[in-house]
Amino acid sequence: MAFAATDRPLKRGALARRFGCNIETIRYYENIALLPAPERTRSGHRIYSPADQTRLGFILRARELGFSVEELRSLLSLADSHEYTCGEVLTLTRGHLTDIRTRIKDLARLEHTLADISAQCEGGDVPHCPVMDALLKDG
Structure with missing residues (x-):
């Protein structure tokens, strides 16, 4: 915009x-x-x-x-x-870019974990749910 x-x-x-x-x-x-x-x-x-x-x-x-x-x-x-100076602005921008790249990696790991967990779930009307089991799992 x-x-x-x-x-x-x-x-x-x-x-x-x-x-x-x-x-x-x-x-x-x-x-x-x-x-x-x-x-x-x-x-x-x-x-x-x-x-x-x-x-x-x-x-x-x-x-x-x-x-x-x-x-x-x-x-x-x-x-x-x-x-x-442009160098000062660049330093701030590069620091921000590093943070963004870290968040992207964290999100990719999260996506992979959620995809794995959800692939184990068949859905439906059964009471057992692998997604809930993974969320309730200790450490």
Whole structure:
């Protein structure tokens, strides 16, 4: 999904629609201080500047790529400093990639185990179930 900022401020509902996320998602990122508290209109409506919109797009893209909140904090800290190097970003990205590869291996092992267990099960109306036996098995 493309997360393009506009050249004008947006209210929270319009921002959520534009970026295809929930209002609660925006509120969450404000509450955990990834997104700064927005300016308010005289009537009290929150308005998000183009810079706020760009930052939200950055956050949403990074989350789509599986970056954790803490990894995202690190990336945003680098971006906010305006003094980061490509090497610093690459180091964070490679660490994230290593984590993803580990999770993929873990999921492949899980898939193999579940496939083996389920292959032993015939289904049907019998009371004995190899899947339940495997789940109830001690250590």
